[in-house]
Ligand SMILES: Nc1ncnc2c1ncn2[C@@H]1O[C@H](COP(=O)(O)OP(=O)(O)O)[C@@H](O)[C@H]1O
């Protein structure tokens with residue numbers, strides 16, 4: 001029986017029971033009175049109706065009062081709840097519409113159900129034109145697999161944060177930082193929220209800083225490299241002169257001359273590769289090879305200050321990592337250069353390369369002037385430099401590049417003893433294992 005029926009039936013039942021009980025009791029009573037006094041009997045007959053009305057009136061009053069009080073109270077509670085709901089809805093709407101990040105609501109298939117004004121800006125057209133379209137339409141091919149994988153993970157309940165290359169409606173390439181969150185209603189994941197921030201300009205500026213810092217590092221290297229190239233040239237010239245004067249061809253001279261030419265070639269090509277403006281490209285690289293190539297150029301600078309540069313290999317064979325060769329070279333050039341600049345006399349720089357667990361390590365240790373704790377706190381800030389002609393960008397760039405490689409860089413230093421830099425990079429994983 002429905003609730004209103006129940007209430008009405010209860011009132012009806014109470015009314016009938018009281019009525020029947022009243023009739024039975026008063027009839028019985030009036031018979032008793034009639035035996036004693038007819039006058040009392042008539043008086044009783046005349047007043048019992050009034051009594052009845054009065055008593056049932058009171059009972060009905062109590063019952064209806066209780067019911068309506070309860071009804072009004074629950075109606076007020078309902079209104080309050082509705083009000084609260086409206087307020088929280090407005091909260092949500094504010095978060096959605098006034099968010100400086102793009103917010104997209106997606107269903108489980110990745111179709112766009114709603115987007116805020118900033119989201120429209122990222123996609124490049126009003127929402128009505130991409131409503132119900134699948135987000136993959138805007139994601140660049142190289143990020144599709146990664147994105148699908150994350151999407152599936154979020155559908156199991158975990159949030160994910162990552163960077164994504166997209167092509168907007170006008171075919172413009174953009175880089176966005178995305179957070180994916182599950183939308184959980186009644187314990188069920190009905191879709192996702194994608195919160196996206198356009199970091200294209202930020203990335204461009206960062207790229208500019210890295211490449212201009214690189215050019216200044218190369219400029220600095222040039223003098224030392226030119227010097228380094230002059231030495232073999234001098235010896236080449238000597239041998240040629242000797243052979244010309246004696247008019248003989250000495251095979252052992254030729255051997256030395258060839259190796260000198262090779263060295264010049266190696267230094268020049270390293271310099272050329274470094275100077276080239278190349279797209280950032282992450283691929284499988286050998287950390288050992290990268291460091292050795294850097295040493296070809298840095299040895300020239302070390303020689304100028306009479307410092308000794310030594311590599312120690314703690315693990316056999318290549319150390320595979322996933323990285324951008326040129327950017328990593330830039331890191332080692334900056335660090336070794338700092339060490340060389342910190343060295344006073346009898347300088348030595350030791351570079352230890354090893355792999356351990358899931359990581360590759362490069363540890364660069366110098367016996368230079370070192371740093372106190374206060375200085376250590378500031379070295380990663382851009383433009384922090386204690387050198388007369390320093391730019392203070394070297395380490396800022398190193399941090400940026402290592403961060404992009406999902407690695408870590410840490411400094412350990414003691415004044416007058418030296419500085420040790422620890423670099424940690426994740427080892428390369430076969431694509432099969434990655435998925
Ligand atoms: N190996 C080191 N030994 C001592 N001090 C260092 C070393 N590496 C970095 N520093 C300190 O950190 C500062 C910032 O370095 P960096 O960002 O490369 O800028 P710059 O070399 O142009 O000064 C340096 O000015 C120096 O004071």
Ligand SMILES: [Mg+2]
Pocket residue numbers: 334337338394395
């Ligand atoms: Mg520096």
